[in-house]
Amino acid sequence: MFFTLQSQNSNYANSIPFVGHKKGEAVDQAAESIGYNSDKMTAHDTAGFIIAFAHMNFQDNPDLEKAFDNVQNGDLNITSYPEYDFGDYNVKAPAQGAVYVVTPEVGYVVSDINHPQRAQITFVDSKKGATQPVYFRALAKKVAHSSCKKDVQNIGKKVKVSVQKKNNRQSSDKNTKSGTEDTSKLSWNDSKEEKLSDFMSDFGDKMDQDCDEYTGDEQLKTRAGEEYPDIFKDGKMKLVDDSDKDADESESIDIGWDPELKKKYDYQVVSIFNYNDDDAEQHITYLFCVHDNQPIVLVDQTTNGNYIAVKETANKDVKSGFADIINGDDTDND
Structure with missing residues (x-):
């Protein structure tokens, strides 16, 4: 596995087939068919593909489905961390990657945030652990050939993505929608x-x-x-x-x-x-x-x-x- 997971439920890890790619296959055609340049994709762009893919494959996950619904209204904030606790699962991203927190219960890991077109994506659930990694190029191709193709750009435009450079080892029952902790201890006047x-x-x-x-x-x-x-x-x-x-x-x-x-x-x-x-x-x-x-x-x-x-x-x-x-x-x- 390309990132560290403290404990993992094998049932969930096997719930989605591994999506591979042929050598030399690129995300270019899939991305360009939706209007993107694969060499200049931002975290918002990749989030559009990833959330659409999750909607296609995890319809039994209420947190991911709610995230898909929220983003339609411009009410989805995703925060990236180098390390994050989803319930009992401590997830640590690889050196060039990041852990993206969609809700306190679910998120995904991108193995290479600077080159998403060749990255692997792994979904994480606080109750079930991690899925098998999916190559982004294969993920994008699958989305581009589905009815969710029309949702990708809309999600990319409406989702808010912010970055935290510090680890967040807080428990998953805290609201990380904004990526902040309670600031009641400090005040300004x-x-x-x-x-x-x-x-x-x-x-x-x-x-x-x-x-x-x-x-x-x-x-x-x-x-x-x-x-x-x-x-x-x-x-x-x-x-x-x-x-x-x-x-x-x-x-x-x-x-x-x-x-x-x-x-x-x-x-x-x-x-x-x-x-x-x-x-x-x-x-x-x-x-x-x-x-x-x-x-x-x-x-x-x-x-x-x-x-x-x-x-x-x-x-x-x-x-x-x-x-x-x-x-x-x-x-x-x-």
Whole structure:
């Protein structure tokens, strides 16, 4: 098996025949017949094929059937993890793969997220374990020759796919639909925003950066033309780090403006500061967020391209300053 499964029910593992492929057979024709370029398929595109295939083959699984129904209404959020617990089954993806959580009870593993056209797909159920792996190219071919062909693009457009780079070993009875944990322990208010504003003013003086603060009145516009917080609605923000050699193929993160910490984004942005340099398109945008009930500061210095690349700030002063403020006294002085 190409991924680690702590325990497996052999009955479910044998419930779907292994779908193989002939040497040299490609997903190109199947994908292109539905309108995709197999070399440029995103996680949303592959999810369209995989959810359609699951609908065809697992109609006795209420969780997968509900997922198929929900996505028609644009109400399906899939989150990927390197490792996840489905009930008693601990599933760990291979080095180039990911575990995709459709609901707390069911999901699937993609063996190579950067090259889905040659990946294997394995479905996982919290009660029954894992199926036999299915080559994506064979899966796509089967869907393309079925009545579900018409559903693939619709699913790909409506499904929301976000990525978590940390393991999630939580029990399956927690709701992972949004990919977030309970954030009730942390809070944000006007008093904390004022403290952060003072901190960033001092930090700006130290770094020779005159930062503008988003106050809710007008969009905060960067030198590169991005407008915060409206830019979050485009869903084109990707989390990268120095080890990402091919950031273009990274997946978008679920991030949004949420100063009251009441929405279900993976990254809940409570405050935004931006510094525009004198040079064309050069800027540093600080996104102060809550992620997995922990404070995190993301930085955007993107100047061009089809997506916004953000990474966790390496500045220890900004990290500790924000952490001290958000974990501090909840008293609002207003």
